[in-house]
Amino acid sequence: MFRYVFSTLISGLFLFYGIATVVFSTPDNYINISLIEYNEKFNTFFYQRWGFFAPPPQSNDRLYYVFEKKTNKAEIIVYEVIEPLLKQKCSKAPFNGNEDLVDYLISNSIYLITDGIRAVRESFEYDAKLKNKKVDEFELTKKVNKVIETTKPFMTLLNYSKKVALNNKLEYADYNVYLKITQKKIPKFIDRYKKNLNEDEQLIFDSSN
Structure with a gap:
């Protein structure tokens, strides 16, 4: 009896996981848009990267933290965090568990x-x-x-700004912090020596905090 209940439970969990994966992995449609709150929670705990089957990426993400001095709004300091983090991962490999975890979260x-x-x-x-x-x-x-700035992923990135401030010896309470997410196009191999490739960067998200 116990074995039957246990096997039924496991089968039900696998069935639920399979259906949820199909629903949330399909292109945007009425169903997964209406379930966006549950989609966020599902991806938080069961995030999957289908990199083996996916075509190579066309762009790299960039995350900028803009620190604006509260007493002098003309004083602005900007830090991009993903590129330095990836360099740290490479330099500390294979002992880069901390950097790997931070990279995953970001x-x-x-x-x-x-x-x-x-x-x-x-x-x-x-x-x-x-x-x-x-x-x-x-x-x-x-x-x-406004909707995005209420989500847990946004709050995760905003909280990370405290570590960015600490690493750069900034007094966090003295600054307003804004987030900018961009995508930087990856040039094709034949175009790798062309000029102005670094200018091809698209703004994806600009916070209002």
Whole structure:
């Protein structure tokens, strides 16, 4: 009896996991957009990278922390954290467990934010279409950012800014902190010596905190 209950439970868990994976891994549609809150939680605990089957990436993510002095808003310091982190991982390998964990947390948070932006944006656009309203791009971006800034991935990245401030000997309480996520296009091999490749960087998210 116990064996039957146990096997049934395990089978049910695998079935649930399989269905959830299919639902949340499919291209954006009405179902997974309406379940965005559960999608975020699912990816937080069961995040998967299908890199073996996926084509090579077309861009690299960049995460910038903008520190604005509260007493003098003209005093701004900017730190990009992903590129230095990857260099640390390489230099400390194979004893880079801490750097690997930080890279996973940051990369996963950025993935969830960029995926969330697309889903929330499509949800607002769909709602506007139903109401036959014209979409104002500026207002739409503000609404999307407002939703994203309430999510756990955003708070994870915002909390990491305290470590960035500590590493750079900044008094955290003296600054307003803003996040910028960009994607930097990876040049094709034949274009690797072309000039101005570093200028091809697209802004994905700009926080208002």
